[in-house]
Amino acid sequence: MPTGSKDSEAPEKTRFKPVYLILGSGSIGFAIAKELREMGKDLIIVDRDSQKVETLREEAYEATEGDIAELKTLKQFVGKKLSGVLVVSSDNEANKKAIKNVRELFEPDTYCVARSSDVINKQEMEEMGANFVFMPSKIVAKSISRSLGRAESMMLGNKLSEWFKKLANRTLGIVIHDNPDPDAMASALALQKIADHHEVRSKILYHGEIGHQENKAFVNLLGIDLNRMEDHDVEKFDEIALVDCAVPGANNILEEGQHIGLIFDHHPVSEVEVNADFIDVRPNVGATSTIMTKYLQELNIEIDDVLSTALLYGIRTDTMDFKRNTESADLSAASFLYPLADHEVLEQLERPSMSIETLDVLGEAINNRQVVGSYLLSNVGTIRDRDTLPQAADYLLNLEGVFTTIVFGVTEERIFISGRSNDIRINLGEILKTAFGEGSAGGHNTAAAAQISLGVFSDIKDRQTLLRLVDEAVVKKFLNAVGVEEVDE
Known part of the structure; x- marks a missing residue:
């Protein structure tokens, strides 16, 4: 076969290069166009202002005059391999019409970015099919912050x-x-x-x-x-x-x-x-x-x-x-x-090893639990290491139907309390402050702690009596703080 025949020629290879269609060339549209061009992207700008279009062409941009809200304006771009359409005029109504037309004319996977002036229009644009809607005022505020x-x-x-x-x-x-x-x-x-x-x-x-x-x-x-x-x-x-x-x-x-x-x-x-x-x-x-x-x-x-x-x-x-x-x-x-x-x-x-005391306290917390609605309270008795309490509180939060855990124990001089919560309705730190005092309690919405001096309880010699009184005092104060008057029987 002759060397110069068409059959001997390799098929022409074409490389796909993303094309972005920018609808609206105000300050925001032009800034986006400039950024995309610096990134080496191909783009087409549409604006109804003929003078703007002429200026863009003088600066070597591909620009077309047309009303972005009209279907005929976008029809001329059907068949082009568009990677994205950016609807960025300052007119909310025009932008919404443009989004509707984009979804009607172009491939379903064409990414559509839109500009909105407020939350209500933003929601409407998202419902109409815009993949991402931005509000310039929010962007400016975030940039300033x-x-x-x-x-x-x-x-x-x-x-x-x-x-x-x-x-x-x-x-x-x-x-x-x-x-x-x-x-x-x-x-x-x-x-x-x-x-x-x-x-x-x-x-x-x-x-x-x-x-x-x-x-x-x-x-x-x-x-x-x-x-x-x-x-x-x-x-x-x-x-x-x-x-x-x-x-x-x-x-x-x-x-x-x-x-x-x-x-x-x-x-x-x-x-x-x-x-x-x-x-x-x-x-x-x-x-x-x-x-x-x-x-x-x-x-x-x-x-x-x-x-x-x-x-x-x-x-x-x-x-x-x-x-x-x-x-x-x-x-x-x-x-x-x-x-x-x-x-x-x-x-x-x-993956550290668990201490024997931690295991013991966890066992006591499970055995002594009281559940009142979505609150779980547990008195683990006498403790040597107060760090065992938050571990028990974290573990008990995994129980079904429990959204807040309070685990407490007693040393020679103090009552230590640790709490965990995933209940969005409460601020656990504020609740513990209310229940057990400003200076000795506090924390965050989901994790908090408190400590109370035994005070008059320290004179009680019988340990079981002491633990029972501590239990009653802590449970009552906490439930009062969250607005629960009685423990469910």
């Missing part, structure tokens, strides 16, 4: 750095809440890193016990250097920082009213006066580790694998793997930390 957030973050970072510069070559005591959890310890470790960066010597101080098996594993695997407060004279430190708690004397053994240099916390705080140089309390985020990660980023401080693992685990535990009290800031911080963390250590932290 992000800009303000960035400015605030820079301001706080600069302010914190200036505070540390004044403390150079001196000492800082970093106090975390009693019986600390991974979020508190990781946040303190981050603050210690910031202190080191500014040549400030620091120690992490705690009171109570590290009883939860995961918390013990956390300290041991990461080699975190913690110091018991009883072994140090707090007054010998040049400055004191509070981390994962915000009020001296509340869930820590500092003196009430004591001057504090720095405070970082994510728990809601009651309206109390605190004598401090620098306070950053953000109840809207899920973990103090998130706050401290942002400071490390803002100050350009290098984060090693130990610190990144600690902070990531702190965020994950306090948000229950991003299922509780989670905000975009938590996800952003976790995304930043994830590639830096030691995932072998994380895997070990997630």
Whole structure:
């Protein structure tokens, strides 16, 4: 066969290149067109203003004059391989007619983006078949809020750095809440890193016990250097920082009213006066580790694998793997930390052995449960490790028909209460404050705790009598706070 014959020629290969149809060339339509062209996309612009169309053509855009609300305007593009249609004029009614015509004329999988000025029109456009509807006012508001957030973050970072510069070559005591959890310890470790960066010597101080098996594993695997407060004279430190708690004397053994240099916390705080140089309390985020990660980023401080693992685990535990009290800031911080963390250590932290006491308390919580409607309350009796209580409360929340759990136990001096809830109708932190007092109770919507001095009950010698009276008092106070008068028989 002759070399030049048509049969010997390979079939022509065509490459599909996305074409986007932009209906409306106002400020928003033109901005989108410019962005798409910079991305190398093919596009066609339609506008009813002939002068605008002429100007677009002079700038080498493919532009067509026509009313986007009319069917005949869009018919001329039938047969083109459109990847998307963007309906972005400032006229809601014209946009709705255009969406209707797009769905009538083009392939069902043609992606349609539309612009709306308000929520009602947005809903109508979505019902008509628009895949995505945006409101410019919302976008502007979000952009401004992000800009303000960035400015605030820079301001706080600069302010914190200036505070540390004044403390150079001196000492800082970093106090975390009693019986600390991974979020508190990781946040303190981050603050210690910031202190080191500014040549400030620091120690992490705690009171109570590290009883939860995961918390013990956390300290041991990461080699975190913690110091018991009883072994140090707090007054010998040049400055004191509070981390994962915000009020001296509340869930820590500092003196009430004591001057504090720095405070970082994510728990809601009651309206109390605190004598401090620098306070950053953000109840809207899920973990103090998130706050401290942002400071490390803002100050350009290098984060090693130990610190990144600690902070990531702190965020994950306090948000229950991003299922509780989670905000975009938590996800952003976790995304930043994830590639830096030691995932072998994380895997070990997630599967620690369960202590005998934890197993015993869980058994007591199951056996002693009282269910009142959707509320479950359980008195586990005498405890040594209060960290067993939240574990039991978490476990019992899995029971069918239970939306809120309250587990409580008694030590020699106090009653400890831990609560969990997935009931969107209640704020558990506020309920525990109402039931058991502002200074000794609080938390978030879904997780909260309280502690009460035994007071007059401490004189009761018979343990069974004591536990019965404690049970009656705690159950009655909680049920009154949620508006339930009697326990169902």
